[in-house]
Amino acid sequence: MTTVLGPLASAWCPEYPTEDHDWQDLDIPPPYESIIDKSHAPSDSDVPFCTDLRTRKSSTDLVRAAAAASSSAHLLTTAIHEMLVMASFGAHQVRTVATGIYDLAKVGAARPSWNYGLHMGLHFIRSNLIFQGTSIPRVRLLSKAAGASSPPAHVKVTEVSFRVDRHVLLRFEALGSAWRQGKKAGQYPTVPPETAAHWKDLVREYELEGEWLEDQTPSPQSVTSSWLPSWLTSPSSPPPPPKRRPQKVIYYLHGGAYIVGSPRLYRIFTGRIAKETGARIFCVQYRLAPENPFPAALHDAFAGYLYLTQPHHPAFAGLPITHDPVDPKDVILMGDSAGGGLAMALLNYLNLYLRTPTGAHQVPLPGGSVLLSPWVDLTFTSHSWRSNAQYDWLPGNACDIHSPVSENVPHPVYMYLYGQDCSRPVSYLSLLSSSQNTKHDAANVVRDTAERFVRHPLVSPIFAEDLHGLPPMLIQAGDAEVLRDESLALAYKYDTQNTGHPNNQAHKSWVRHELYKDMVHVFQAMSWLETSKVALENVRRFVWEIESGGPMPPPPDQGMCVVDSHVPGI
Known part of the structure; x- marks a missing residue:
């Protein structure tokens, strides 16, 4: 029975341990061999001792058998529960398909440009996100399975890992405390009191994993006809020159609401970006909540950026260096959804928190940033969260x-x-939030603390007091997604504090916002959509703008998006 139920439970239920169960975890006395004094080795004449030892070993075997029986019973219960969940999941899919077909038959596709396939696909995703059997481990398991696919052809993936010394990494924050005094950033510590105990107990060193993606598509070669006599063939023309590749490196932060996702899951999408832009892509597996709450993801994003630009820094000791340092001005910070919000939070972190007492940046800012459907307002106060809820997934x-x-x-x-x-x-x-509260106002304490916390400039980066001095930025969003309004608000705030600023000389800061017709959240990852291809072409255009050192006129109108450029002199 165990051989049948084990794979069944472990295939669907991540809570079930796939490795051999340690029977000592069941509060059972340890085996006799571990408690005897090994310095007292029994002799051949010590018959009573040997007999007692054999008896105790026999008792240990009984205890182990009881532990195995208990584990089998737990396994059986888990397997039955998961089979019920799978049955409920199957019934949910039937209802989802039925309701989707009914909606199509009654009112048609939700948006004018949608075909039936897109309508049903979005309906399917939305329905399963609110399925009652959904849990974080199950979502992560399915995400891991989905990420098992290979990247696009000719995209090389190189996995790396590096060890981070947390104490050395946080010295940047300590040095920036003097600069933050009297400013809004000084009112919001990076480690809030609610999670201070958690961070105090963390180990000093931990390991982060990441990966490089690079397009290695071979250059086209001239074709000759070998079956014709040489005197009938014209001299072969020289092969075309290889396609020029930008020197920029895209540092990509994946989405997933800070609770799911991985670079492996995003390989198909980041591989497409590598092929489209020609730039190398670097991704890092930042720690996820709830196991690692804020600011774990932010610190890991910063560690990845520092490792990219300064791999020989003392914060990364103990593992071999896998690349040469990348000049910060050659780095383009990019992310989608929560990853876009994390990218924006990292910019605020570098710009507002990591400065010397004189105001100089401790770590230089990147050369540009690309935010795809960024989640920058965790208060959910944007009107599009209500108006577009019926369309977005x-x-x-x-x-x-x-x-x-x-x-x-x-x-x-x-x-x-x-x-x-x-x-x-x-x-x-x-x-956790207050030591001076009573039971009757506990709910209000939690609500007030959470609502104040979500306005942290490193949690909801749109609430940062100052965006001045940030690098050029491209923001893409869909006009049918729930995050539409906050992307527009971010572009407006960036424009007012950068493009029109009297110190903005030589086009150092500029922003371009692209709003795509009838598109939903992170539509760029939907490779079968023509709009997705156009969006990535515009990302490539932005990369070459950063490569050339200045903005170009807006891309031609293709009837798919509204481009709002805020560029001095253009």
Whole structure:
């Protein structure tokens, strides 16, 4: 029975351990061999001792058998539960398909340019995100399975890992404390009191994994006809010159609401970006909530950027260096959804938190940034969260950060803020937030703390007090997505604090916002859409603008997007 149930449970339920169960975890006395004094070796004449030893070993075998039986019973229960979940999941798919077909038959596709396939696909994703059996481990398991596909042809993937010394890494923050005094950044510490105990207990060193992606498509060669006599063939023309590749490196931060996702899951998409732009791509597997709440993802994103530009820094000791340092001006920071928000938070971190007492940047800013459907406002106050909820695949019930998105999934904002404590009672969370509260106002304490926390400039980067001095930025969003308005607000804020600033000389800061007709959240990853191809072509255009040192006129109107450029002199 165990040989049948083991693979079944481990295939669907990540909570079930796939490795051999350690029976000592069951609070069973240890085997006799571990408690005897090994310095007292039994002799041949010591018969009573040997007999007692054999008896105790026999008792140990009985204990192990009991542990195995208990483990089998737990395994059986887990397998039955997961089979029920799978059955419910199958019934949910039937209902999802039926309701989708009914909607199409009744009112047609939700948006004018959508075909039936896109309508049904978005309906399918939206429905499964709110399935009552959804849990973080299951979503991660399915994401891992989805990410098992290979990258596009001729894209080389090189996996790397590097060890981070957390104490050395955070010296940058300590040096920047003097600069932050009296500013909004000084009112928002990077480690809030709610998670201070968690960060105090963390180990000093930890290892991060990442990967490089590089397009190695061979240059086209001239073709000659070998079956004709040489005197009938004309001299072969020289092969065309190889396609010029930019010197820029794209540092990509994946999305996933800070709770799921990985570079491996994004390989198909980041591979497409590598092929389209010709630039090398560097990705890092930042730590996810709820196991690692804020600011774990931010610190890992910063560690990846520092490793990219200064691999010989003392914060990275113990592992061999895999690349030469990359000049910060040759780095383009890029991300989608939560990864776009994290990219923007990293820019704020470098610009507002990591400065010397005289105001100089401790770590230079990158040369540019590309944000795809960025999640920069975790307060969910944008009007598009209501007006576009019926179109986008993101669940519309996410607007209330104080309520779970489904039965088994707390709200991502609470997981990001409170970590694994997010599923604790409200009274417990209130104790984390305040030591002077009573039971009757615990809920208000939690709500007030969370609502204040989400306005942290490194959590919701749109609330940063100053965006002046940031590098050129390209923002892409769909006009049918729930994050539409916050992308527009970010472009407007960047424009007012950079493009029109009197110190903005020689086009150092400029922003271009592209709003794509009838498109949803992170449509750029939907490779079968023509609009996705146009969006990545515009990303390539932006990379070459950064490569050439200045903006070009807006791309031609293709009837797919509205381009709003804020560029001095253009």
